[in-house]
Amino acid sequence: MRNYRTLWFLLMLGWTVSAADRALTGPVVTWMIDNKVAFLADTDKPYALAGLIGGLFFAGYMLTQFPGGYLGDKYGHRTMIGVSLVWAGIATMLSGVITGLTMFIAIRVLTGLGEGAFFSNDRSLVAERTPPEKRSLGMGVVITGLALGITIATVFAPDLIDLGTSAFGTEGAWRMPFLLLGVVTLVVGVVLIAYFRTQERNLPYLRAAAHLGAYAAVGLAAVMAVYFVGDAAGLADIWIAVLEVALALTLVAVVFARKGEELRPVLHNRDLWLINLAFIAVLWNLWFFSFWSVSIVADAAHSSFGRSALIAAFNAGAGILGFPAGGWLADRAVKAGIGRKPLVIAFTAMQCVLTIAFGLVIVAGDPSVWLLAGLLFGASTFFNAMQPMAQAMLADIAPPEQHGAAFGMNNLIGEIGAVLSPAVSGALRDATDSWNAAIFLDAGLIAAAALLFCFVREKRSSTLLGGDGGEADRTGRFAKTAPVAPPPRPAARS
Template structure:
């Protein structure tokens, strides 16, 4: 019997299910971007410092990155429908609490509640999509879900600016309430019940160890530029994170029901496709971190025009992602993924050549090239990751995929910031006073980003070069139609 004949039939309501997942997927990037644009106003309203206000964004990112694998495992054990619906409810409740927060400390705490809910949705969404779509349609489905991310990134700054200007900062959280209630009702109606719930003893030591390790490591990476990369706090947290990961592996090897099945890392496709995803986001965020400084400080653009120019990247992704999914369904994931990463690298190289005479249109089309490459890469690569694992490990695969995205964002910002500081001798907002110095640092940081993209292209190619080995055979058995 062929591997294709053993594959489950697609769910008859799969497109309705995809729409329910897309609503939750949309809310995450919208929420992140609208909050960032409101930070100056929140700082003023609460009479706090910018450093404290930054924790409104930082707490969300750190917590969501640290719990994704835990939620993925719980979804595999108790059903992804339960985790997804629970996450939608927690996220909506967190939004209500954020809007009603009476102080900066409470707002940071309630952002943690939001992050817990968002993590539940992000870990379960790709797993549900993979469960209900046949491999011959999986790429298109994941591509359309990626459109929701791009739309969220595109409309977030515009929506946030409008809400803050006309309705106040609390409205950026209250806007989630009607969307959340509608989304929960629709998801409850259309999401399928779990096909095989496998309750088991949850690996509490593994979950706690992993959370502590990731939280420490990501905090060090995200704050290293501010505290100093050689500061005792940075070094201590980084060391704690690395040691914590080693302890986690030791705990998992001895656990009767480990949170993360370490045998997944024998799967060449799973490992290298996740590595490609990590470098993809590192490359992207080496650009998107520095571009607002370049546009506003170096070129003197007002924030609204700078935001419009920055739309080039997500707008191109929104157009390309569904096409990339179709291509991966038809021809396999290797060529779209490798081509996309190569285009991304070329786009970043072109960005690294910008100078003080750059025009808004010139920057826009360069960012659109980045979006073309990222959109062409991400959907096929995501499909390869989700198709490379057994069905009872889809939650872990979805959690790992989302973790690579968030960790890549943090690493991209941290590494590009470090390269910039080493070259320009100061943080971007300070170095902008000397344009030549700023451009020197920006060019070095973006060249580093291009190198990340090329590494990702190599990893995407290498994921398909082996014709033997247990990981490759398992991937062929479970996802033959997606294989080139």
């Protein structure tokens, strides 16, 4: 476990660039809608279509969650991380090159398919290489890159688009963010591969990439087939997103049929499934605000695109504090014998309360932009702090040799929220001409997640720190470990 802090930093860079790549779509399509350019110029439901584009990215991202984790257990988690980042860098650059709605959707789906292999392998590598007593902190420090990446994409998208205007004109200005961030992602991927090479040479990158490519080819064909069929049938964008979720659930059924016995500890664990289902709300909330926060602030406060992006960045930037702080607090709670679960529930509940307050302020009308920023920051801080706590709890429950599969299944199920959130929220915005319904729907889902976490049985702190405990009792609390009696003294020799 030497040099685990170096590993934390490099994986945080990986999170930063991959998160920036996926978060770019939200502010870019918002700019397209405002300026009536490219493929969002002529549609009568621009928010629904833009949301569908974001949702289809996550449909691709979802479909390689479990295969990516499974292949990480097979080829090595470092191998899959390198493949994922290089893939994401190339595909993001291509996003800025292609022309036309269909090709743009296809390349964003392909980007998601590559990035989908990162999460499960990153979480597994952190759990494997970090001392158990610092597991939550490691999870939190590394995933801080998610907040950094979303913040970078949100804050600097206007500037990158302005730069693109001088290079490509107004019609093609949106290309510049994808081109520049794609290059940066590719560089970070090469840096991580070079670092991994100092630890182990001859990692099977080509074989792993080919194997992932086979899964991705099937995934791309399936996602695009659903899109084409739904579009040809005249289905609303929201129903196309629902069909993409049905595709993912079909994948889950296939996994159960083919890997049910091999992965029984992961697939048949009720506590892992409770966490997985709760993460539907987690990913819904993450990509509702990450995708639409600029538009929400602009509509509510009637502010400019650039100023709205700065205010919306308070949502993403809160993770820079929340992720590591939550990880540190969870590790302290384990050492104190309290466990991670009570903090997970409390922080999720606080996030729900602050999200409701955010919605009420918008409903009241003419809100202060700084009040919106404060509520976004507060809700997001609790939200981000909860995630490494819950992810470490999942790592504690799942068998170490199947961490990749466990995290892959967790994000596969959770990404149902990411697929539906942009599309459903955009459709609600078009239908109601406001973001109110979408915000309160988000708060309701977070409340449901808090309830699901209440029924998770986490492991005792004595087990996690090297003792002999087991699972928590039915209340979810840690049972006190009875003191171990000293061994009897040998009888005195006569």
